[in-house]
């Protein structure tokens with residue numbers, strides 16, 4: 001038996017596992033410390049009642065022979081795909097039900113979609129980047145090119161028409177930087193991908209946080225995207241499903257490479273390797289798109305947006321450069337006093353008992369930066385910012 005040696009090329013731990021490991025060690029040595037976690041983007045507000053009522057009702061359905069559900073369609077129940085189709089219509093995007101695939105989350109689909117792609121493809125990823133794009137391709141041994149995202153390009157790298165690539169990862173609003181592409185910028189990417197016959201894997205997990213009208217919610221708002229893009233989205237951040245697990249992927253029927261339909265390939269892959277998301281979870285997901293569900297999600301989102309404002313205001317008062325927090329729940333800040341990302345992580349944990357995510361964990365251009373999430377509780381976020389101000393304020 002031979003193992004996949006590409007795993008040797010990965011860092012020892014996945015970024016958020018490494019963060020959790022260091023926090024656990026600190027907590028063991030300081031059991032009295034009240035650690036505030038603004039590291040991994042995990043939500044804290046409870047799921048709105050109408051959504052959980054739908055799940056409870058679905059659980060009840062399973063106890064009666066006439067409403068019992070066994071295996072469901074691997075690509076998701078029609079009732080949920082229909083809600084998703086209508087949701088996309090609110091952005092002016094027309095999809096067929098066949099193009100929508102329900103899954104247990106964007107992270108799994110982003111990794112699983114690589115089953116469809118030959119190893120001999122060149123992959124373009126931004127740096128800094130959500131580590132899943134990089135690590136899943138390292139696991140497969142694909143060639144990865146990095147595009148520099150930095151203060152000069154407002155962390156929104158644009159295509160280089162001279163560069164030949166096959167697969168392009170874009171995440172907008174961006175994790176980790178919070179930067180978001182405008183319609184015009186995405187149109188440039190779509191034109192480039194079509195011209196190169198490349199495929200854009202577009203991560204829209206944070207679309208519900210968009211506030212600016214010129215920032216598209218979906219890449220399919222851009223003419224030409226149907227022939228070059230796949231979109232991954234999730235209810236984790238939109239509706240608080242980080243624990244419940246439900247996402248969706250849109251593969252256009254017009255996306256064809258080497259004479260093969262990627263939609264058909266994805267259907268084949270999913271029907272072979274996946275048995276679908278549970279019925280109660282899909283009922284809950286469908287309720288997210290009801291009027292009450294949307295209101296409940298918006299209420300929670302306002303809590304996170306206020307957290308983002310508190311973080312941003314604190315950093316502003318401390319004179320710490322930062323971006324994000326407007327169209328996204330992440331704030332991307334420069335580490336104070338010229339510290340490296342991990343040095344600041346340790347310093348902040350030791351002195352303020354606050355956890356964030358080191359920018360260098362997202363790529364080498366993230367070195368010297370740090371990510372804070374707005375998904376904490378309002379009380380925790382305020383206290384974390386008071387501690388940050390005490391530790392890194394000028395008067396100390």
Ligand code: MLT
Nearest residue numbers: 039040041042107130175
């Ligand atoms: C993050 O903190 O970057 C995200 O929560 C991770 C994820 O969605 O998998």
